[in-house]
Amino acid sequence: MSSVQIFDRALTRARGRRAAPGARRVRTAGPGADLSEGRPKLGFMAPPGDGAVEIDALVKRYGPTAAVDGLSFHAARGEVTAMLGPNGAGKTTTIEICEGFRRADSGTVRVLGRDPGDRELRARVGVMPQSGGVPGTARAGEFLRLVASFHASPLDPAALLARLGLTEQARTPFRRLSGGQQQRLSLAVAVVGRPELVFLDEPTTGLDPQARHATWELVGELRAAGVAVVLTTHHMDEAERLADQVVIVDHGRIVAEGSPAELTGAERQLRFRARPGLGVEELLSALPVGSTAKESPAGHYLIEGSVDPGLLATVTAWCASHGVMADDLRIERRTLEDVFLELTGRELRS
Amino acid sequence: MILAQTGYEIRTLLRNGEQLLLTLIIPVVLLTLFSATSLLDLGPGDRVDFLAPGVLALAVMSTAFTGQAIGTGFERRYGVLKRLGATPLPRGGLIAAKTLTVLAVEAIQAAVICAVALALGWHPHGDPFSAVLLLLLGTAAFSGFGLLMAGTLRAEATLAAANLVYILLLAVGGVVFPLDDFPGGIRSALELLPIAALADGLRDVLQHGAALPGGPLLILAVWAAAGLALAARFFKWE
Numbered sequence: 294m295s296s297v298q299i300f301d302r303a304l305t306r307a308r309g310r311r312a313a314p315g316a317r318r319v320r321t322a323g324p325g326a327d328l329s330e331g332r333p334k335l336g337f338m339a340p341p342g343d344g345a346v347e348i349d350a351l352v353k354r355y356g357p358t359a360a361v362d363g364l365s366f367h368a369a370r371g372e373v374t375a376m377l378g379p380n381g382a383g384k385t386t387t388i389e390i391c392e393g394f395r396r397a398d399s400g401t402v403r404v405l406g407r408d409p410g411d412r413e414l415r416a417r418v419g420v421m422p423q424s425g426g427v428p429g430t431a432r433a434g435e436f437l438r439l440v441a442s443f444h445a446s447p448l449d450p451a452a453l454l455a456r457l458g459l460t461e462q463a464r465t466p467f468r469r470l471s472g473g474q475q476q477r478l479s480l481a482v483a484v485v486g487r488p489e490l491v492f493l494d495e496p497t498t499g500l501d502p503q504a505r506h507a508t509w510e511l512v513g514e515l516r517a518a519g520v521a522v523v524l525t526t527h528h529m530d531e532a533e534r535l536a537d538q539v540v541i542v543d544h545g546r547i548v549a550e551g552s553p554a555e556l557t558g559a560e561r562q563l564r565f566r567a568r569p570g571l572g573v574e575e576l577l578s579a580l581p582v583g584s585t586a587k588e589s590p591a592g593h594y595l596i597e598g599s600v601d602p603g604l605l606a607t608v609t610a611w612c613a614s615h616g617v618m619a620d621d622l623r624i625e626r627r628t629l630e631d632v633f634l635e636l637t638g639r640e641l642r643s
Numbered sequence: 644m645i646l647a648q649t650g651y652e653i654r655t656l657l658r659n660g661e662q663l664l665l666t667l668i669i670p671v672v673l674l675t676l677f678s679a680t681s682l683l684d685l686g687p688g689d690r691v692d693f694l695a696p697g698v699l700a701l702a703v704m705s706t707a708f709t710g711q712a713i714g715t716g717f718e719r720r721y722g723v724l725k726r727l728g729a730t731p732l733p734r735g736g737l738i739a740a741k742t743l744t745v746l747a748v749e750a751i752q753a754a755v756i757c758a759v760a761l762a763l764g765w766h767p768h769g770d771p772f773s774a775v776l777l778l779l780l781g782t783a784a785f786s787g788f789g790l791l792m793a794g795t796l797r798a799e800a801t802l803a804a805a806n807l808v809y810i811l812l813l814a815v816g817g818v819v820f821p822l823d824d825f826p827g828g829i830r831s832a833l834e835l836l837p838i839a840a841l842a843d844g845l846r847d848v849l850q851h852g853a854a855l856p857g858g859p860l861l862i863l864a865v866w867a868a869a870g871l872a873l874a875a876r877f878f879k880w881e
Binding site for chain 1: 726
């Protein structure tokens with residue numbers, strides 16, 4: 294996979310400068326061209342501080358049920374905002390309202406400071422739908438070039454295909470691509486117009502690890518170039534790894550938001566493996582009040598509470614006095630999965 | 644933008660085997676088969692003089708109606724229309740591109756059909772302008788109903804219905820089987836069909852040398868206005 298740098302890191306410096314009229318030059322960086330020089334900049338960005346997406350008290354009903362029920366959050370330029378939640382939480386509906394495909398029943402949505410239905414946004418916002426959107430008979434490279442031709446200053450389609458590992462599939466009809474290849478082409482179509490903001494609806498669902506990494510890298514590059522990225526996912530590791538801000542959504546409402554570190558917080562947990570059937574009750578009686586200890590599955594022990602040096606010493610001392618070797622002993626932060634479970638009482642992927 | 648989309652649509656269409664069968668092979672086979680054999684009693688005159696205008700009408704229907712309805716129906720089903728709606732290509736631009744595509748394919752069809760017909764001894768009369776006017780009005784009428792179907796029915800239903808309509812209108816629309824063979828009452832009703840109006844109008848001009856066939860033009864104009872208005876009103880993009 295080529296490591297061609299597609300987005301310009303210098304853009305982070307250029308953020309906030311409005312381009313002079315006519316700065317949207319029509320040219321692309323050809324393969325092999327020096328990608329760091331003379332490239333058209335995304336110079337037409339609005340000043341920083343403007344939220345890329347501002348959603349306030351958004352409501353969308355389908356019949357009697359509210360798919361989105363008073364949802365508010367802001368997504369900033371140069372940041373990755375991940376909406377995390379189970380199927381049916383209202384993520385896709387929210388995104389489709391931002392994309393101008395659906396109208397809100399109430400609440401306000403501003404996208405790059407404009408109404409989502411504003412046609413002027415079509416040139417500035419990239420959209421990757423959850424699936425499809427490309428004709429089955431269209432060849433990958435052909436469709437990407439077509440969409441590129443709609444934009445004033447597109448990326449070079451060939452370089453973008455190479456970047457996403459699709460060069461060999463350039464002449465393959467969309468319907469003959471594998472699921473992961475279709476996803477990557479869809480991502481390419483979303484970013485080929487050098488958007489200031491991209492909406493990615495489950496960008497890595499169905500991807501193999503390598504393709505997933507390629508996608509993550511591209512998202513990281515978009516972010517570094519000052520592009521606002523709003524994505525939905527139900528992969529915790531994806532949100533933890535990519536997102537500056539995570540919005541946890543359930544039943545059309547936000548149940549928590551913050552950076553991954555903020556969300557997983559200071560709460561820690563201690564895990565170890567040992568022979569099954571240790572007296573968990575007895576261990577618990579040695580721990581500070583408010584701690585919990587459980588064995589699940591057999592031979593795997595989990596202790597939660599205020600995990601501090603004292604608690605660690607207590608646990609290891611208890612093990613020593615019982616002749617127990619605590620294998621794989623580790624202290625970890627809660628994961629977003631744990632946070633979600635705690636907030637909703639449900640598994641994320643249930 | 645519109646031209647890029649048009650070029651893309653034409654390339655996709657020409658690569659599609661089923662479309663080529665519908666738009667070129669079937670009309671040419673019908674024209675050749677019935678011209679060269681006496682399977683049908685087509686009344687006085689050269690058989691090809693009767694058949695060529697009917698087959699031209701069939702070609703317009705196959706592209707503007709059947710092909711466009713099925714293609715657009717599946718684009719809608721697979722979210723292609725929605726996705727293109729998220730690009731700078733305006734919706735009107737997409738429809739314009741589809742119209743240009745239909746016209747370009749029809750030009751290819753007309754060229755091939757005319758060449759085959761001439762080779763079979765066709766002697767066209769009349770004013771080419773009148774024939775083109777009829778073809779354009781027919782295209783508008785069939786496009787309106789094709790898009791109406793694509794934009795309202797499920798893609799599978801569109802596929803079935805568009806093919807059914809094609810076969811039915813081929814059979815009873817005066818394309819290769821003369822309407823004179825039907826009983827009077829039924830015949831008057833069938834003459835109001837857009838395919839019959841187009842075929843008869845083209846025959847009036849190309850076979851009989853009429854200037855501007857008012858009846859067929861009027862029927863086609865009414866169908867075109869109705870189809871396009873209904874499509875504009877009810878077409879759903881997703």
